[in-house]
Amino acid sequence: MKRIAAIFLVGLGLAGILLAQGVLSITGAGATFPFPMYSKWFDEYHKKNPNVQINYQSIGSGGGIKQVTEGTVDFGATDGPMNDEQLKAFQEKHACAVLHFPTVLGAVVPTYNIPGVTGSLNFTPEALAGIYFGKVTKWNDPLIADANKGVKLPADDIIVVHRAESSGTTYVWTDFLSKVSEEWKNQVGKATAVKWPVGLGGQGNEGVTGTVKNTPNSIGYVELIYAESNKIPYGNVRNAAGVFVKASLAGVTAAAAGAAKSMPDDFRVSITNAPGKEAYPISSFTWLLIPSKISDAAKRDAIKGFLSWMLSDGQNYAEALSYARLPKEVVAKEKKALSNIQ
Amino acid sequence: MATTTTIVPSGGPVAGSRSFLSRLRDGDEIARLITFLFAASVVLITALLVYELWQGSALPRHQFGLNFFRTSVWDPVFDQFGALPFIYGTLVTSAVALLIAVPLGIGAAIFLAELAPLRLSDTLEFFIDLLAAVPSVIYGLLGIFIVVPLMRNGIQPQLKQYLGFLPLFKGPAYGLGFLTAGVVLAIMIIPYIISVSREILLSVPRDQREAALALGSTRWESTWKVVVPFARTGIIGSVFLALARALGETMAVTMVIGNTPVISPSLLSPGDSIASVIASQFKEATGELYTQSLIELGLVLFLLTFILNGLARLMIVITSQRGSGTGLA
Numbered sequence: 137m138k139r140i141a142a143i144f145l146v147g148l149g150l151a152g153i154l155l156a157q158g159v160l161s162i163t164g165a166g167a168t169f170p171f172p173m174y175s176k177w178f179d180e181y182h183k184k185n186p187n188v189q190i191n192y193q194s195i196g197s198g199g200g201i202k203q204v205t206e207g208t209v210d211f212g213a214t215d216g217p218m219n220d221e222q223l224k225a226f227q228e229k230h231a232c233a234v235l236h237f238p239t240v241l242g243a244v245v246p247t248y249n250i251p252g253v254t255g256s257l258n259f260t261p262e263a264l265a266g267i268y269f270g271k272v273t274k275w276n277d278p279l280i281a282d283a284n285k286g287v288k289l290p291a292d293d294i295i296v297v298h299r300a301e302s303s304g305t306t307y308v309w310t311d312f313l314s315k316v317s318e319e320w321k322n323q324v325g326k327a328t329a330v331k332w333p334v335g336l337g338g339q340g341n342e343g344v345t346g347t348v349k350n351t352p353n354s355i356g357y358v359e360l361i362y363a364e365s366n367k368i369p370y371g372n373v374r375n376a377a378g379v380f381v382k383a384s385l386a387g388v389t390a391a392a393a394g395a396a397k398s399m400p401d402d403f404r405v406s407i408t409n410a411p412g413k414e415a416y417p418i419s420s421f422t423w424l425l426i427p428s429k430i431s432d433a434a435k436r437d438a439i440k441g442f443l444s445w446m447l448s449d450g451q452n453y454a455e456a457l458s459y460a461r462l463p464k465e466v467v468a469k470e471k472k473a474l475s476n477i478q
Numbered sequence: 479m480a481t482t483t484t485i486v487p488s489g490g491p492v493a494g495s496r497s498f499l500s501r502l503r504d505g506d507e508i509a510r511l512i513t514f515l516f517a518a519s520v521v522l523i524t525a526l527l528v529y530e531l532w533q534g535s536a537l538p539r540h541q542f543g544l545n546f547f548r549t550s551v552w553d554p555v556f557d558q559f560g561a562l563p564f565i566y567g568t569l570v571t572s573a574v575a576l577l578i579a580v581p582l583g584i585g586a587a588i589f590l591a592e593l594a595p596l597r598l599s600d601t602l603e604f605f606i607d608l609l610a611a612v613p614s615v616i617y618g619l620l621g622i623f624i625v626v627p628l629m630r631n632g633i634q635p636q637l638k639q640y641l642g643f644l645p646l647f648k649g650p651a652y653g654l655g656f657l658t659a660g661v662v663l664a665i666m667i668i669p670y671i672i673s674v675s676r677e678i679l680l681s682v683p684r685d686q687r688e689a690a691l692a693l694g695s696t697r698w699e700s701t702w703k704v705v706v707p708f709a710r711t712g713i714i715g716s717v718f719l720a721l722a723r724a725l726g727e728t729m730a731v732t733m734v735i736g737n738t739p740v741i742s743p744s745l746l747s748p749g750d751s752i753a754s755v756i757a758s759q760f761k762e763a764t765g766e767l768y769t770q771s772l773i774e775l776g777l778v779l780f781l782l783t784f785i786l787n788g789l790a791r792l793m794i795v796i797t798s799q800r801g802s803g804t805g806l807a
Contacts, residue, residue: 198762222764293650300737302554302762324555328762331553336654336748337737339758350627351653 158187160438165193166200166213167304169359170422173240173459174213177450181442188438197304198328204425205229210435212425215242215304216311216328217404232429235477236403237443237470238421240451240459241392243360243383244308245370245418249348250275250290257371258283258380261316261409261417264373267294267355268313269320270334275353283374290353297347297356300337302329308420309357312408360388361458375417376409387416388460396465403470419460429478440474447471528780535774537767546774552739552755554763559771561778563739567656567749568782571731572724574660574745575667580717582664583671587713590672591679592701603676610669618733621662626653626734629661634746645743654736657745662730667720674719678712679705711798718790725783728753752779 164174171194178190195203197214204212205226217236218226226234246259263279266272272279276289299306307328314321324330336351338344344356345368360383363370372380381387391410399405409417424443430436447467454461462470501507538546538559549560590599630653637647682705690700706713736748737758752775763769 196762198764201764202762295650295652300732301758302764327555328764329554329759331551331555331558332738335738336652337750337758339732339737343733346622347654350622351630 159189160187160434162188162190162210162435162438162442163193164190164200164211164213164424165195165203165209166425167197167215167422168194169197169215169242169304169361170213170240170459172361172457173454176453176457177442177446180450180453181445184445185438185441188442190442196302196328197307198302200425204234204427210430211427211439213239213423214425215420215422216307216326217406217423218425226427230427230429232427235426235428235473236423237426237473238403238423238462238466239446240454240461241388241407241419241421242308242459243388243416243419244305244312244357245360245363245383246355246357246373247345247348247363247368247370248355249352251352253287253289254369255287256369256382257287258374259371260374261312265313265317265320268296268298268333268335269317269324270296283380292353295351295354296332296335297338297344297351297354298332298335299329299344300339302327303340304328304420304422305341305357305359306330308408308418311406311420312418315406315409364458373417375413375415376411377413377415379413381414381416383416383418385455385458385460387414388419389463391415391417391419392421392460392466393463396463399466399469401473403466403473426477428476436477440477443474444471528777531773531777531780535770535777537770538774541767542771546771547778550739550741554765554768557765557767559767561752561775563741564750564752564755564775565778565782566741567659567735567739567751568725568753568779570656570745570749571659571663571735571751572721574657575663575724576717576721578661578664579668579671579720583668583716583720584675584713586668586672587675587679588701588706591676592705593697599676603673606669606672610673614666614727614730615733617662617666618730620665621658621730621734625658625662625665629653629658638746646745648744649742649746651746652736652748654734655746655748656735656742659731659735659749659751660745662734663724663727666727666730667724670720670723671716674716675709675713678709678716681712682708711794714790714793714797718787721786721790722783725786726753726779728757732758752776752782 171192174192174194178192182189192213197216200212200214201218201222203209205222207230212234218234223234246264248257257280260279260283263272263277263283266277266279273294274291275294276291281289307326310320310324310326310330313324314326324333336347338347338356341358341362344358345362345366348354348356358368358370360370362368370383372382374380390412391407394410394412394415395405395407403421403423405421407419407421410419426439426443430439447462447470451461451467498507542549542559546559546561547565548562549558550562551558551560552563553559590602594602630651634647634651634653634657638651641647686704686708687700690704691697695703731751732754735750735754737750737754738748739750739755740747742749756772756775760769760772763772
C-alpha cells in the first residue's frame with residue numbers, strides 16, 4: 137500500500153514537472169475597461185493552445201504603462217495611448233520601442249440624475265465642456281436647454297462628478313473635451329488624471345455612478361459597457377457632423393471607420409469627435425502595449441500567435457461582450473505590423 | 479525550560495552574577511536576545527519607513543522644496559504638485575471627528591465605568607469592541623448609504639438655514655465633504671475612546687471614590703471631581719490614539735470626502751485628505767514626479783502623526799506633573 141502511494145506521488149510529481157515545462161506563462165497588466173474581453177480571449181486562446189497561458193491583471197491604464205516600462209510584465213494594456221515622453225522613457229530603458237496594437241473599441245457616455253427628467257438628454261460638446269469647466273452652472277442654461285426643446289429643466293445647480301483616480305475613461309473624456317474646447321485644451325488638457333476645475337471625485341465607474349445616483353442634479357461620465365450592464369440612463373452627444381448620437385456599438389465602429397483611413401503607422405490615434413454622421417464622438421480604441429524586441433523566442437512566438445488569433449477569430453467574441461470590433465482596414469494594417477515584433 | 483530551582487528575577491543584578499554560559503544553557507539569554515530583536519525591529523521598521531519615504535520622494539523635494547507645503551495646485555497634466563489642500567483636509571476632518579467623538583466617547587465611558595450596573599457595562603463593552611473591529615470600508619459604505627443622504631437632505635440644509643451666516647456652512651449641500659467625512663470618522667473612533675477610557679476609569683483605585691464619598695460628595699461629584707481628573711492622563715491617551723486613527727484613515731474617508739483638492743472654510747465643501755489621495759491615485763500615477771509627489775505626501779502624513787504624537791506625550795507629561803500622578807499613561 138505504501139509503495140503504491142509512493143509510486144503515485146512520484147508520478148504526480150513528474151506530471152507536475154512536465155506540465156510546468158510544457159506551459160508557457162505570459163503575464164500582462166493594464167486597462168480595466170477591456171478586462172472582460174481580455175479574460176475571455178486569454179481563456180479561449182488557452183483552450184485552443186493549451187501550452188500558452190496568459191495571465192492578465194486589470195490594474196488600470198496608468199499601471200499598465202508603468203509596469204510594461206519597468207519590464208515587470210510581458211505586455212501592457214491601456215485605454216489612452218502612451219505619449220512621446222513615455223515612449224522615450226521606454227526606449228531608453230529597454231533599447232527597443234513599444235508597439236501599440238488596437239484590440240477593440242469602447243465609448244464613454246454622460247450620465248445624469250435630474251429629478252423629473254426621464255428621457256435621454258441631448259448634449260452639445262460646448263455644453264459638456266462648459267459644465268466640466270464650471271461655466272455652465274445651472275441645468276436650464278441656454279447651452280443645455282436649446283438642445284433639449286420640450287424638456288423641462290430645473291433652475292438648479294449642476295453637480296459635476298468625475299473620476300477621483302487616474303483612469304483610461306478620464307483620458308477619453310478629457311481627450312474629447314480638449315478637441316472641442318480650445319480653452320479646455322490649454323488650461324486642463326488630456327490625461328488619465330487632470331486638475332478638475334470643478335466637481336466631486338468618485339472611485340471607479342461604480343463610484344461615479346453611485347454619486348450620480350445619490351445626488352440630485354448631478355452629471356458624471358462612465359464607460360458605455362458599464363452604463364449598459366447596470367441600466368444607467370445616459371445622454372446623446374452631438375458629433376462632428378452635427379447629429380446627436382446615442383452611444384452604441386454601431387456608432388463606435390462608425391467612428392473607428394472614419395479614423396481607419398488615416399490610421400498612423402504606430403496606431404496611436406484618437407477617434408474622439410470623429411467625422412461621419414453615425415459616429416459616436418466619445419469613442420476610443422484600447423491598446424495592447426508590446427515591446428518590439430522580445431528576446432525569449434518562445435514568448436515572442438506565443439505573443440505573436442495570440443495577436444494574430446485575436447485579430448481574426450478573436451474579434452468574433454467582441455459583440456457578445458458589448459465591445460465594438462475593429463474595422464477591417466485596421467485589422468489588415470495590424471497584421472502587417474506584427475512583423476515589427478522581433 | 480528552567481531546571482534550576484532558584485527564582486531568577488529577569489535582568490536583575492542577581493542574573494548578572496551567573497556565568498553567561500549557564501544563562502545561555504537555561505535559555506534566559508536566548509529569550510532575552512530574541513525578545514530584544516523583536517523590540518528592536520520596531521525601531522528598525524520606523525527608520526526603514528522614513529528612509530524609504532525620504533529616498534522615494536527625492537524628485538519633488540528638489541523641484542518644489544518647501545513650496546510643496548505652501549501651494550495648493552495638484553495638476554498631473556502640467557506636473558504641479560502641492561500638498562496644502564490634503565494637509566488641510568486631513569486636519570479639518572480629524573478635528574471635526576474629535577470635536578464630536580471626544581464628548582460622546584468620554585461621556586459614554588464615564589457612564590459605563592461609574593454609573594452603569596456592571597452587567598450592562600460588560601454587555602455594552604462587548605458591542606463597543608465589536609464596533610472597533612469593523613473594517614473601515616464598512617464604515618465607508620455606512621457613510622455613503624446613510625450619512626451622505628442624511629447630510630444632503632436633512633442636516634446640511636438645516637445648518638445652512640440657521641447657521642448659514644457663518645463661513646463654516648456656506649455653499650451647496652453636496653452631502654459629500656469635510657463635515658460628512660468628519661462625522662464618519664467620529665463614528666469610527668468613538669469605540670476606541672470609550673473602550674480605552676472605560677478601562678482607565680475602572681482602574682482608578684476604589685479608595686479614591688470612597689474618600690470622596692466619605693467627605694460628603696455626591697456620586698456625580700466623586701466621579702467628575704475625583705475619578706475623572708485622576709484618570710485624565712489615560713483619557714488623553716485614548717483621545718490621541720483615536721486621533722492617530724482618524725489621521726490615517728483611508729477607505730472610509732475617500733468614500734465620503736468628495737476627492738477634490740480644495741481649501742475651503744466651509745465644512746460643506748468637498749475636499750481631500752492625504753491618506754485618501756494616496757489610496758486613490760498611487761496605483762495609476764504615471765510619471766516619476768507624480769508618483770514621487772504622492773510618496774512625499776506619505777512622508778508629510780508621517781511627520782504629521784509624529785508631531786501630533788509628540789504633542790500628546792508633552793501634554794501627558796505636563797498634566798501628570800501637575801498632580802494626580804496616576805502612572806496610568
